[in-house]
Amino acid sequence: MSANIIMETKQLCFNYPDGTPVLKDLSIQIQKGKTTGILGGNGAGKSTLFLNLNGILRPTSGQVYHKNLPISYSSKSLNQLRQSVGIVFQDPDTQLFSASVYQDVSFGVVNLGIPESEAHLRTENALKRTGTYELRQKPTHSLSYGQKKRVALAGIIAMEPEVLILDEPTAGLDPQGVSEIMQLIRELQQDLGIAILIATHDMDLVPMYCDYIYLLNQGEIVGCGSPDEIFNKPSLLRQIHLRLPRIGHLMELLKTKDGFPIEGLPVSISHARKELSRIFHLK
Amino acid sequence: MKDIDKYAYMSALRPLDPTQKVLLTFLLLITCLCSSSIVMFCFVIGLMGWITIYKGHIVMSLYLKLMTIPLTFLLLSILTLLFEFSSDASVYLVSLPIGNFYVGITSSSLQTVCILFFKVFASVSCLYFLCLSTPMTDILRVFEKFKCPTFLIEMMSLIYRFIFVLIDTAFTMHTAQASRLGYKSFRLGIKSLGMLLSTILIRTLKINNNLYTALECRGYAGSLKVLNEDAYKRINYFYFVILEAILLGLIALENFLLGR
Numbered sequence: 001m002s003a004n005i006i007m008e009t010k011q012l013c014f015n016y017p018d019g020t021p022v023l024k025d026l027s028i029q030i031q032k033g034k035t036t037g038i039l040g041g042n043g044a045g046k047s048t049l050f051l052n053l054n055g056i057l058r059p060t061s062g063q064v065y066h067k068n069l070p071i072s073y074s075s076k077s078l079n080q081l082r083q084s085v086g087i088v089f090q091d092p093d094t095q096l097f098s099a100s101v102y103q104d105v106s107f108g109v110v111n112l113g114i115p116e117s118e119a120h121l122r123t124e125n126a127l128k129r130t131g132t133y134e135l136r137q138k139p140t141h142s143l144s145y146g147q148k149k150r151v152a153l154a155g156i157i158a159m160e161p162e163v164l165i166l167d168e169p170t171a172g173l174d175p176q177g178v179s180e181i182m183q184l185i186r187e188l189q190q191d192l193g194i195a196i197l198i199a200t201h202d203m204d205l206v207p208m209y210c211d212y213i214y215l216l217n218q219g220e221i222v223g224c225g226s227p228d229e230i231f232n233k234p235s236l237l238r239q240i241h242l243r244l245p246r247i248g249h250l251m252e253l254l255k256t257k258d259g260f261p262i263e264g265l266p267v268s269i270s271h272a273r274k275e276l277s278r279i280f281h282l283k
Numbered sequence: 284m285k286d287i288d289k290y291a292y293m294s295a296l297r298p299l300d301p302t303q304k305v306l307l308t309f310l311l312l313i314t315c316l317c318s319s320s321i322v323m324f325c326f327v328i329g330l331m332g333w334i335t336i337y338k339g340h341i342v343m344s345l346y347l348k349l350m351t352i353p354l355t356f357l358l359l360s361i362l363t364l365l366f367e368f369s370s371d372a373s374v375y376l377v378s379l380p381i382g383n384f385y386v387g388i389t390s391s392s393l394q395t396v397c398i399l400f401f402k403v404f405a406s407v408s409c410l411y412f413l414c415l416s417t418p419m420t421d422i423l424r425v426f427e428k429f430k431c432p433t434f435l436i437e438m439m440s441l442i443y444r445f446i447f448v449l450i451d452t453a454f455t456m457h458t459a460q461a462s463r464l465g466y467k468s469f470r471l472g473i474k475s476l477g478m479l480l481s482t483i484l485i486r487t488l489k490i491n492n493n494l495y496t497a498l499e500c501r502g503y504a505g506s507l508k509v510l511n512e513d514a515y516k517r518i519n520y521f522y523f524v525i526l527e528a529i530l531l532g533l534i535a536l537e538n539f540l541l542g543r
Contacts (some may be wrong), residue, residue: 056496079502087500094493098509099444100420106510111502119510136512139292139418141447155501 012062040216041241046199086161092148126158296416300515324401331408
């Protein structure tokens with residue numbers, strides 16, 4: 001079991017310099033090849049957690065473990081850690097520093113200190129993988145928000161991290177952009193077998209892609225489990241300013257108010273469809 | 284503001300080696316600045332216009348519109364050079380008496396002004412050729428090639444990138460203020476503009492912090508080293524020599540015809 005854990009935090013606490021606690025006693029595990037979701041409302045501490053995971057911020061107490069070893073804060077090991085743990089930020093405009101797409105994507109790769117031909121190859125692969133190869137000649141400021149998000153993702157993918165952290169990957173995208181980027185993330189995971197950590201408060205789509213979910217509220221983990229387990233605790237979700245997926249809410253009402261004999265609580269369209277078909281003996 | 288940059292990216296001349304484009308621009312520019320041959324100036328204006336419009340596929344009406352931008356400045360400075368002030372009316376081609384003095388145009392001032400007019404337009408057409416065919420990132424690479432200090436290039440590149448973020452932010456805020464009647468009167472407008480500028484400053488600091496964190500996450504260690512695609516088309520430098528020879532030939536021809 002523990003061989004599959006690539007990152008772990010134990011009793012992680014983080015305070016702002018003025019002493020305000022942001023993260024309280026956080027213990028989470030990130031598994032290789034799995035998608036872990038961090039669900040929490042605004043200001044729950046998701047972004048702070050991520051910056052602790054790659055050593056930008058240093059925990060006030062507690063430890064962050066990478067491959068079963070506590071991370072060290074010497075500049076050499078931090079560089080190795082940041083190569084292995086890539087963060088894609090919520091607002092692509094803060095991450096994209098170059099006016100040229102190609103230059104921006106190559107930045108992290110160049111910092112790895114690998115031969116130039118290899119670096120070109122990785123940059124181009126990352127561009128192709130994220131569907132931004134056609135944009136490489138374009139100036140960053142002429143791209144749409146969705147395109148910028150993909151370019152920001154390409155810049156991290158190119159570094160070939162073992163853990164990919166996505167901060168609100170779907171925020172600000174239109175429905176098609178949302179499905180495209182989630183599809184892309186799923187493909188990346190299947191092809192590269194990396195661990196993915198997603199922070200979100202989009203309840204309708206993102207949790208379906210997760211293998212395991214942590215509920216974060218005001219810096220504390222208030223629940224964890226598989227998506228099914230989490231969605232079976234609707235009152236807990238509501239307490240922390242989240243909600244069930246719309247389908248789940250409908251099924252919950254049908255079950256509790258209208259007496260439908262629904263087993264469990266289907267939260268995806270396909271599950272709900274199957275369950276309703278069963279109830280009405282359509283199949 | 285954002286558009287002039289877009290044309291450089293769309294130009295059909297973009298794939299040409301930026302170093303060569305910069306060299307060509309400066310070759311022509313220096314020749315124009317050092318000579319006073321109107322025939323040569325006209326040749327340069329025609330050549331650069333032809334290259335930019337027909338080879339670079341820039342729309343003619345846009346090009347003409349851009350060429351009129353320096354016209355206002357040019358006309359203002361020309362007026363001061365054109366008219367001279369003297370007590371002797373015989374030196375003037377046309378003159379107007381004001382008291383004991385005459386204000387008028389002499390043949391030498393007319394000649395200076397004509398030369399200046401064409402010289403400015405020839406130089407401007409050279410610079411537009413560069414602006415409308417070479418994006419900023421390419422020009423920065425040329426600086427790099429000519430060993431300009433790295434921190435200067437990095438600073439220029441960051442400024443260039445974030446100018447657009449800043450303009451976007453400023454416009455959005457301005458719209459938000461205007462839709463709440465922030466610019467209803469002149470007094471209110473001044474007040475709103477002040478608030479806008481101070482907010483932009485704070486926003487800039489915040490963006491700066493976020494950017495630094497994001498760069499650190501990708502292994503930033505003090506320098507912004509990046510890769511470039513090397514797929515430039517190059518032209519033979521022989522053509523540059525021929526072009527310069529034509530320019531010098533035109534200057535010589537004009538001098539000969541005018542008997543100078």
